[in-house]
Amino acid sequence: MKKKKRILTILYHTGMILGSFVMIYPLLWLLGSSLKTNAEYYASPYSLIPQSWAFSNYAQGWKGVGRLTFTAFFKNSFLISICSTIGIVVSSTLAAFGFARIKFRTRKFWFVLMILTMCLPSQVLMIPQYSLYNKLGWVGTYLPIIVPCFTGSAFYVFMLMQFMKNIPREMDEAAIVDGCNRPALFYRIILPLIKPAMATVAVLAFMGSWSDFMGALLYLNKPAMYPVSYAIKLFGDENGTNYGPMFAMSFCSLIPVLVLFFVFQKSLVEGISTTGVKG
Amino acid sequence: MEKEQIKRSLEPNRTGIHKREWKNMLAGYAFISPVIIGLLVFTAIPFFYSLFLAFTDFDGLNTPQWTGVRNFVTMFTDDDKFWISLKVTFRFAIIQIPLKLGFALLVAVLLSKAVGGIGAYRIAFYIPSVLGGSVAIAMTWKILWGKEGAINSILGVFGLESVNWLKNPSTALYVLILLGVWQFGSSMLIFLAGIKEIPQTYYEAAIMDGAGAWKRFTKITLPMLSSCIFFNLVNGIIGSLQAFNSAYLITEGGPMNSTLYYGLNLYTQAFSYRKFGYASAMAWFMLVIIAFLTALVFRSSSGWVYYQDDQD
Numbered sequence: 001m002k003k004k005k006r007i008l009t010i011l012y013h014t015g016m017i018l019g020s021f022v023m024i025y026p027l028l029w030l031l032g033s034s035l036k037t038n039a040e041y042y043a044s045p046y047s048l049i050p051q052s053w054a055f056s057n058y059a060q061g062w063k064g065v066g067r068l069t070f071t072a073f074f075k076n077s078f079l080i081s082i083c084s085t086i087g088i089v090v091s092s093t094l095a096a097f098g099f100a101r102i103k104f105r106t107r108k109f110w111f112v113l114m115i116l117t118m119c120l121p122s123q124v125l126m127i128p129q130y131s132l133y134n135k136l137g138w139v140g141t142y143l144p145i146i147v148p149c150f151t152g153s154a155f156y157v158f159m160l161m162q163f164m165k166n167i168p169r170e171m172d173e174a175a176i177v178d179g180c181n182r183p184a185l186f187y188r189i190i191l192p193l194i195k196p197a198m199a200t201v202a203v204l205a206f207m208g209s210w211s212d213f214m215g216a217l218l219y220l221n222k223p224a225m226y227p228v229s230y231a232i233k234l235f236g237d238e239n240g241t242n243y244g245p246m247f248a249m250s251f252c253s254l255i256p257v258l259v260l261f262f263v264f265q266k267s268l269v270e271g272i273s274t275t276g277v278k279g
Numbered sequence: 280m281e282k283e284q285i286k287r288s289l290e291p292n293r294t295g296i297h298k299r300e301w302k303n304m305l306a307g308y309a310f311i312s313p314v315i316i317g318l319l320v321f322t323a324i325p326f327f328y329s330l331f332l333a334f335t336d337f338d339g340l341n342t343p344q345w346t347g348v349r350n351f352v353t354m355f356t357d358d359d360k361f362w363i364s365l366k367v368t369f370r371f372a373i374i375q376i377p378l379k380l381g382f383a384l385l386v387a388v389l390l391s392k393a394v395g396g397i398g399a400y401r402i403a404f405y406i407p408s409v410l411g412g413s414v415a416i417a418m419t420w421k422i423l424w425g426k427e428g429a430i431n432s433i434l435g436v437f438g439l440e441s442v443n444w445l446k447n448p449s450t451a452l453y454v455l456i457l458l459g460v461w462q463f464g465s466s467m468l469i470f471l472a473g474i475k476e477i478p479q480t481y482y483e484a485a486i487m488d489g490a491g492a493w494k495r496f497t498k499i500t501l502p503m504l505s506s507c508i509f510f511n512l513v514n515g516i517i518g519s520l521q522a523f524n525s526a527y528l529i530t531e532g533g534p535m536n537s538t539l540y541y542g543l544n545l546y547t548q549a550f551s552y553r554k555f556g557y558a559s560a561m562a563w564f565m566l567v568i569i570a571f572l573t574a575l576v577f578r579s580s581s582g583w584v585y586y587q588d589d590q591d
Contacts (some may be wrong), residue, residue: 151317
């Protein structure tokens with residue numbers, strides 16, 4: 001009996017390790033290939049460990065396209081992502097408090113409307129939004145990408161509400177009896193308690209905004225303004241079959257997301273889990 | 280003194296609405312105002328404008344010309360690409376969703392059984408979800424499955440002939456489906472959290488009654504996870520019918536339109552051919568399909584989705 005259990009355990013871990021390896025193989029392959037010379041890549045494309053350690057790929061890739069280096073693209077990405085994240089966190093937290101902690105007429109109506117927009121295909125809004133931004137003269141600037149973030153995002157509002165549910169309501173009532181008004185209640189009581197959840201939302205929002213290229217594809221027309229995500233596409237198209245620098249820059253573009261993921265791994269997993277279970 | 284104040288504020292004023300209620304309303308609207316502005320300016324107005332555009336001829340510059348239902352007639356009777364893209368998208372969704380949910384469920388169940396080392400496995404299975412949507416991974420996927428890519432070189436090691444996966448109309452779509460399935464991590468996390476909520480006593484009782492592992496899975500785990508399955512299913516339908524990125528970045532719809540997603544077709548109509556009216560009509564048709572499918576799933580849900588406690 002004991003022996004059978006041990007065999008099962010070994011079998012389990014062998015299977016899981018194999019599965020894990022298949023899952024992360026493409027990522028390891030990207031990293032490994034970014035350090036191979038072109039000749040080495042073509043000799044054995046599948047191998048993960050480079051022989052030549054061609055760091056020159058990174059230097060060459062960083063020079064970018066035309067006169068635009070990846071320094072510029074990274075600057076653009078950080079600018080867009082930081083502004084978008086601030087917008088999403090501030091507006092979503094305010095709205096989550098309004099929906100979760102204040103009982104007022106028409107609250108349900110707005111809440112349902114907001115949730116419904118999550119199911120609305122983005123293609124329906126894409127064209128009229130483009131015309132709207134075009135009329136406003138925003139096309140060719142970062143405004144169409146950043147400004148809508150300041151009106152909250154249904155998904156994050158919902159996520160923050162789930163976290164606020166765990167704060168006992170008695171705290172609100174006690175604070176109000178003590179003469180605290182709503183803004184003070186929000187600022188002094190709820191905000192300090194909800195900070196970890198806000199950090200989770202900030203990380204998720206930043207990652208989302210960092211990877212997004214749709215905004216750039218639709219609204220930006222000068223390569224000098226491109227974020228890294230869209231620059232990679234441009235770079236890949238220009239570089240053809242000289243894969244090394246392309247792999248190198250692709251990996252660089254993933255570093256901010258990877259760092260955030262490993263630092264906040266635990267709370268991210270928690271955040272994703274809460275949205276589904278009690279939904 | 281304070282009690283007096285509260286009591287007074289609870290009394291109805293002349294209009295019949297509590298003064299406190301007005302105060303709540305003001306505070307509530309103040310806090311949700313960003314969302315309301317967003318809903319009106321960036322959603323509601325574009326939403327109705329898009330409905331209007333669906334019945335017009337519009338190039339994005341001149342004023343839209345009303346053409347009635349002509350866009351829809353053209354779409355259904357005179358546009359092969361429309362039907363091709365619809366078929367491609369349905370094939371994509373029908374294959375991808377069950378595979379993705381199946382893997383997510385399988386791995387979640389396996390992970391829930393683990394004693395040690397679960398953290399490392401969880402990271403390995405979840406990380407493709409975190410990175411997978413990026414352009415960098417799409418470009419990597421393109422080379423990975425390319426003629427000179429790692430997949431073909433692995434096949435070569437086993438003495439198999441290489442396949443031009445992305446240039447062959449019968450395989451290209453599957454490469455893109457695989458990229459989606461590979462990102463089953465977030466669905467898996469939702470399942471994993473759902474499994475943790477199932478009381479252990481259920482399983483203990485089932486073991487006492489002599490129920491085997493498969494029976495415990497189908498009679499306890501599956502029904503208790505039905506709300507998670509439902510959530511993931513709705514998400515999957517909405518997501519895969521709108522798919523755009525992988526086809527745009529990896530295959531550009533080719534070869535021979537075999538990966539021409541509906542979303543990509545729509546984008547091309549709008550931003551390459553400048554047929555904003557026609558593309559809006561396409562968008563509305565997609566909205567109708569998504570609404571119909573979601574309603575179908577919701578309708579059927581009372582039959583198979585089980586909610587443990589409704590008072591929550």
